Amino acid sequence: MVDHKKKYSQFFTDPALAEYMVKEVLHEGAKTFLDPAVGMGIFTKYAAALTDAEITACEIDPGMAERFREDNRYPVRVITGDYLEQDFPEKFDCIVCNPPYSKFQVIEKRDRYRENFRERYSVNIGGYSNLCVYFLVKSLSELNRRGRCCYIMPYEFLNTGYGREIKEYLLRSKMLVRIIKLNCNIKVFDDAVTTSCILLLENENHDEVEFVTADSVEELTGNSFSNVMKYRYSELEPKRKWLSYFGDAGSSHYDNIVKVSAFGKVSRGIATGANEFFALSLPEIQTRGLSEDACMPCIIKTPDIKQCVITDPLIRELVESNRKMFLFDGTKARTEGDFAYIRYGEEQGYHMRYLTRNRKPWYTIENKAAAPILISVFNRDKIKVVRNEAGIKNLTAFHGLYLKDADEDFTNIFFCYLITPLAQELLHRSRRECGEGLDMFEPGDLTRADMLDLRLISEADREEIRTIYRSIRAGKKPGDIEKLDGLFRRYIK
Numbered sequence: 001m002v003d004h005k006k007k008y009s010q011f012f013t014d015p016a017l018a019e020y021m022v023k024e025v026l027h028e029g030a031k032t033f034l035d036p037a038v039g040m041g042i043f044t045k046y047a048a049a050l051t052d053a054e055i056t057a058c059e060i061d062p063g064m065a066e067r068f069r070e071d072n073r074y075p076v077r078v079i080t081g082d083y084l085e086q087d088f089p090e091k092f093d094c095i096v097c098n099p100p101y102s103k104f105q106v107i108e109k110r111d112r113y114r115e116n117f118r119e120r121y122s123v124n125i126g127g128y129s130n131l132c133v134y135f136l137v138k139s140l141s142e143l144n145r146r147g148r149c150c151y152i153m154p155y156e157f158l159n160t161g162y163g164r165e166i167k168e169y170l171l172r173s174k175m176l177v178r179i180i181k182l183n184c185n186i187k188v189f190d191d192a193v194t195t196s197c198i199l200l201l202e203n204e205n206h207d208e209v210e211f212v213t214a215d216s217v218e219e220l221t222g223n224s225f226s227n228v229m230k231y232r233y234s235e236l237e238p239k240r241k242w243l244s245y246f247g248d249a250g251s252s253h254y255d256n257i258v259k260v261s262a263f264g265k266v267s268r269g270i271a272t273g274a275n276e277f278f279a280l281s282l283p284e285i286q287t288r289g290l291s292e293d294a295c296m297p298c299i300i301k302t303p304d305i306k307q308c309v310i311t312d313p314l315i316r317e318l319v320e321s322n323r324k325m326f327l328f329d330g331t332k333a334r335t336e337g338d339f340a341y342i343r344y345g346e347e348q349g350y351h352m353r354y355l356t357r358n359r360k361p362w363y364t365i366e367n368k369a370a371a372p373i374l375i376s377v378f379n380r381d382k383i384k385v386v387r388n389e390a391g392i393k394n395l396t397a398f399h400g401l402y403l404k405d406a407d408e409d410f411t412n413i414f415f416c417y418l419i420t421p422l423a424q425e426l427l428h429r430s431r432r433e434c435g436e437g438l439d440m441f442e443p444g445d446l447t448r449a450d451m452l453d454l455r456l457i458s459e460a461d462r463e464e465i466r467t468i469y470r471s472i473r474a475g476k477k478p479g480d481i482e483k484l485d486g487l488f489r490r491y492i493k
Ligand SMILES: C[S@@+](CC[C@H](N)C(=O)[O-])C[C@H]1O[C@@H](n2cnc3c(N)ncnc32)[C@H](O)[C@@H]1O
Pocket: 008, 009, 010, 011, 012, 013, 035, 036, 037, 038, 039, 040, 041, 042, 043, 058, 059, 060, 061, 064, 081, 082, 083, 084, 097, 098, 099, 100, 101
């Protein structure tokens, strides 16, 4: 009995959720309704009660189909068979489904399905995928123009490797309207505990996707979500873990969380388009006879910065060790050496690079203010955060965090927070995975990331943070970071 239930994935949707889903797909003029995995018919029951659309239902298990036929009191065309192998002559206005959820490796017909889907839907779903993904792809191909589809399924695919193909498919289709993450206190199935989401799709060219979290059935049925994040299709990436697109990003168990945007904005560093030309060391400047005015100090590479506070003596040290620590700004050229260097750049073709050829003149350097806090774009285990006391500019290896209305003291407190494991954990949720343990952030990922509301820190705690900051600045003592972490964590409970 248990095996049979598991084999067909017979878990039944809670009535309140089922009613909500049916209402979400019904729309004016809808004439046809499909449930591809009907079970005992909770969706068809609401569809029949709420509309006079013609209802079709599919069920693979003959015993279940028989039970449905006996219990069902509404006109429903029931097809006993495998939905994935049905060829419907018509398309549908509404499709609602709680698909079977089985690991694809255990499905006997998996090779046949894969082949079929490659051919018919031009989608190559990997071997470690899940049956529900196949259901979804097929249903989307069966929607009439402006037809609506609603699926409830575990949200695992949003974050796993196998989910990538379906995410790519959803982005190509432009049909995804909203993903609702159901928080675990919402009962989804009668007897299965799982973390689920509801997908709402419509056969239209959509520009935006909403990522929303429902904390209660009332929030869901009233469509009054406390947490709504909207993204343009172009902002969504299939390879990213999509759970991070939800505003809460899993940090709902923390109190006093706000977005980094509450305090400021993260922006990329200066892009030159030809670092080989623009980035210079002191000996190179001297050899070429370049003027001081045309060469501004700048951080070129992240590995040059080993310390977590950049001070003037540190910059001097790096300059004296002949690192590339300057940026050539041709618009400030005044000596023969400067002009000769510009001519040299043109001879080498640097003026024809993608970025330089669109600048006037080509050797102009982007005008960006130095950022007080720098965050490394690419990271492995830890996100590199640096306090820029020296006010030095930086290239794109670092993003800059610009705080609004922050004095030096608050900037130091902000920096102390960012280097704690707590802050790193929250920022990490917004990362993009590049593979082999390498993560990266776009500036917007960091601006939208969660963080502790630092306005809540008491004066006594600020005093303690100041003391630790001084210690870190002087070379960091063991235990400094742990002390900071403990201090900030007191505010998130
Ligand atoms: C998760 S249950 C959902 C049942 C019902 N729609 C509900 O929400 O309560 C999935 C149902 O799909 C049926 N099923 C499993 N594989 C199927 C397939 N390939 N084609 C059609 N139905 C299938 C199962 O027997 C089961 O009744």
